[in-house]
Amino acid sequence: MALSLTDLRAYAANTTAAVTVKWNTQSIVTLTLTPNYCTGFGTVPAVIGTQPAPVPGGNASLNGGSVDFGTISAGANYIYKYAAHVHVQSTDSNGINVYGEGAANFFNQNDSTSVSVSSIYWLTSVSCGSGDSNTGFSAATPFQLTSGTPSGTSNTFAGPANINYGGVYPSPIAVSSTAAPDFYFDYQLKVPATATTGKYFVWIVYTAVGR
């Protein structure tokens, strides 16, 4: 930053004075989110033993689209493999925190009811080609409904979705002491037995902040 400050009284005396200026800079953080980041993405029912082949829903596509579980049953449990890859580039040498939350609850477009976004769970996965051994029974943590302020389009199917945290963040779902980490996530969906029939959606928002 180029900055020039001059004491007005210095003009009269035709002299100059040295001024020390200090400021704090905010780290530059860039987040890149890639859904369905590896071949083999898709839905697998929770079964013990030999795992069925993943089958994504129609709105999922390699390196894009939605995390689409397709048609699933109420009261049943599923895992979605290779759901999301989060890459962060930061100038913060202390590393970064990553937050992941639901912008709303899991909304049924057919009857306008909702089930909790905490019916969707995240668990760490692996980079493409490393072999994802997670199953529908692997330990996973529920997404929480944000206590930040979602953008107006966060409740629409088309989105996009953003959350304004106002500087108050929840517990991170991932942390890194390096400036350019990668995080890989699978999702689980534990459909409540009371969920009504219909097409559901929710936006999961990831936020990266320097530590």
Add this chain to the structure above:
Amino acid sequence: MKIRRILLAFAVAAFLPVVGQALIQTQRDQIQVNITINVTPVPLAMRDDGASGTSAKNIIARLVLNPHEVPRNFHSESLSLGSDNVVAQVNQGAVRVEASISPNPLGTLLTSDTPGVIFNQTAGTTVTYLCPYTVTVHTTVTAWTLEHGLFTDFFGIGGSFTGHDVANNTHLQSGTPKPSYTPFIVFSDGQSWVIADASGLTKTYCVDLQITLPATLAGGAYSSNAVYTLFY
């Protein structure tokens, strides 16, 4: 001798249906209930060494506001900010999760009243949670077996702890709790599922939990899945 043989044959005949029933029962349904524990780490204790006063001898530096300081105003004629220092940060991204939910072909054969429970607990403490979730077998079958256990130990971004630290007291919701709690088995540690109950018809069970957290556990969320499997 003959009477003894008759008694033995009678005993075998009486026992066979029990063994046979256990052997021929097949898995009919399986559900899981997620258990997530938000752990608060043990707070650091403050040492009281009696030297916390603010007497003059403890003060090694002092800031004093100079009331006679003359305000100095500065004027900037051509202040410029380098464009590389002020940027619109792209520090958020969102993914849409969607699903078409249809009725379960098995109906309500085996259900829980919630897909998961969340507790907030401090490391190093033991807390009992009464009936945080229920498990219901809904059937007209008169003889069934319900097995349960944890699929894995508890994992979080701060580490892990054994699933044996979580004990359960699984009892009929209409009845009274058992006298003691039993640690969950952990399937992925090589242990076999255990029978929660062998009964018949429709039954609802309360699952009381007693969670003991290691004192050294780092803060954060830890989770595992309790699995329930119905056979008949």
